[in-house]
Amino acid sequence: MPMRLPHFRRIRTRLAVLYAGLFALVLFVIALMAQVMILENAKTSVRSELTTSGSVYDRIWALRSRALSDSADVLARDFGFRGAIASNDVPTIESALENLRSRARVSTAFIVMQDGAVIGEGDAALKDGISEIPYTLPGGRGSGITAIGDEAYRIIVAPVLAPVEIGWVVFAVHLDAAEMRTLEKLSAIPLTASVLHRDAGGAWRGTGAAPDTAMLQLAQQALSTRSAQPREIDTGEGSAIALAKPLPAIAEGEASVLLLRYPLARAMASFRPLQLGVLVTGLLGLLIVIAGSLRLAASISRPIAQLDDAAKRLETGDRIQVPVTGQDEIGRLAESFNAMSRGIFEREDRIAHMAFNDSLTGLPNRVFFREQLDRRLRRAATGDGFAILCLDLDGFKDINDTMGHPFGDRVLCSVGALLAETAPEAFVARLGGDEFALILPEGSDGEAARALGQKLVERMLRPVDVGDQQVLVGTSVGIALAPQDGDCADELIKNADLALYRAKHDGRGAYRFFEPDLDAQAQARRQLEIDLREALAEGQFHLHFQPIYAASGDRIVCFETLLRWNHPVRGAVGPDVFIPVAEECGLIGRMGEWVLNEACRHARAWDPAIRIAVNVSARQFRNPGLNASILQALANSGIDPKRLEIEITESIFLDDGGDTIAMLHSLRALGVRIALDDFGTGYSSLSYLRSFPFDKIKIDKSFVNDISRAADAEAIVHAILQLATALGMETTAEGVETQEQLDKLRSHGCDSIQGYLMSRPISAAEAGRLADTVAAAARAA
16 A cells, blocks of 8 residues: 655645655765764774774883893893892892882892792792793793783793803783773773783683673684784674784793774764764754745745634634735735734723723722632642731721712822832732722731731821822721631631721721631621611611700700610610611611601600700711701601700711711701710810800710819819800700719709719600609699
8 A cells, every 4th residue: 555645734834844854865865974984984093093003002012021121131140139049148139129120110020040939029829820931932032921820911031140040030010900001091092902811721811801702703813814903893892993913922822912992982982073063964954944945835825824823813812913914915804804803902901901900090900809819829728828908098988078089089099009119019909999908928927917017007197199189098907817817718808807897996097917706706796787687677676765854953854865776686785786887887877767757756745845865976977868867857746846956976077077067057957956965075176166056065974973073073064064155055964873963063054964863764655754744743833
């Protein structure tokens, strides 16, 4: 079955594969030929170098033999040395041998006597072998190679004549690996030298590397032909060029060969740059051919291929622009495609920015914040924890109400930029409204969060630049630590919000850490809010009334309305518990409207001379519908507006003095009386008295309690009463519980009295009966 070539869908790919394949084939042939040529050149060079090194070794071997023979002859001809041998003076002989060995730089020197005795230092095996050497060497030579034991030695012999031979001076040079390394160092190329020696029994021994079959064959060939020609052999370490040079042996039947080897791997090392150059050149050529073929194909198919690819990438959401290379139909099509792509990208950018960034401040929004928080929490499960800070602006609503929402938006932008500048290492987001959040980097502990919380609070105490204006905002901060305060984003944000709520509850302008009991408190508060809503729906609230008596007699001039709640499970819940919750959750408006209507309805049955007092909180006063609620309560009950007395505290002036004064004047215009409650406990009461002519001032019970035992308290009460008289305002003293307090207040001219001394708060029915009784007594009088 014929081989089928792969089918490519793109012209550019087909051309690239075709040209690259052809070039790769040519490159392979060239590289193969180059490798063969380089290898043959390397072998020729190695053979030449081996031949030269062999000649050098021959001369070195001969020079060394001659030098050693000359040294031995000098000693053998020395008259004193011969005399020592003749007289068998062993110490003199040994001293002369030691000097000779040192001068000749040989390891062993002996004197062999006619009777075979050996004098000199050396091991026993070497001495025994020296004594068995035939000292009349073949051919009259003075040196040769022999084997003693399993080792090969180079022996130098010089006869001692007196005048006949009486002994022989013998040098023994051990042809071991160290001697071979010394010989190798004399070569200019990195050769490996070894001596192969065959003893009379035909056994081969070697120095240096152990002889293998190829070495032995080369040695035998060199001995048989008595020639030295380099040959390539395969050794256990790879291919090598080897040269075997016959050496003279001492005994008949022995043979010695000096084997020089040059591994081809070392020979080829010098050709590696050339081989690498051929390879790099070939690869570069291949790349050039591929690039050229791609360029050629691209010039033909690029416009259509680019549009096709761009359409696919645009379908998957990639951002792509097609280059316009001409003004023909394809070029105009590319321009239209680019315009369409830009439109899609711009819409996606706007959508993505709106999805993950706040449109006003440009900061990350709640969605982006939660995603970032989820990623940090996953890393915190196996690494370092971190902290988040939730904060909102303490006075932002007042800014919106007084300066307008556009200015409030500018304040939010300035605060966002200020937060990013103050905490550059943190991830800053706007969660909505005036609420911001920060995520500190991994590894941030409670101390780092504390420092940043304090820094933010202190910075927001200073004015914030909003264009060419400055505004005081202030902030409260809640801090939660991950993962101990929450291992999911919802829980961590909730706990940071709880800490923020605690910071605002503690007076604002502060930071608080989340604590486990805050969660329990928050759950209790949420349950209380639920119960409050059920109480409003099911009518669980009722009113109590505390009478206010004229100080000069027993006549009741007013009843103060007090809201009470009897929960079916909780029992009686005090106003100090549920009123703050009602204000925070927005129920205070509905509750206040109900109280107004019920109080006026009950007052309708009382003597027309008795007024009804209703407390209105600062939160209720912010509701522009308060006037309408009061009008409706008066209309439903039909009582005279002069009988309704609205009690307020100084706190309503802290938020918006101008609007507050205007509302008070509108109520006064209806005929409703206005009383300033808890007078003297605030900060700027006198300025408020100048701003609005109140009908009544109620002296706080904290002054009344000490009036009979503290001169300063009595002086303050006296001053308040004189001030009220001068301004034409009535006065009521709260918290009167003893006759002595009553007497003091009467002596200073107080108009009316309220407290347990006269009556505790009573039910609506009891208040009606008490009002009837007092009215009847007044008519009878």
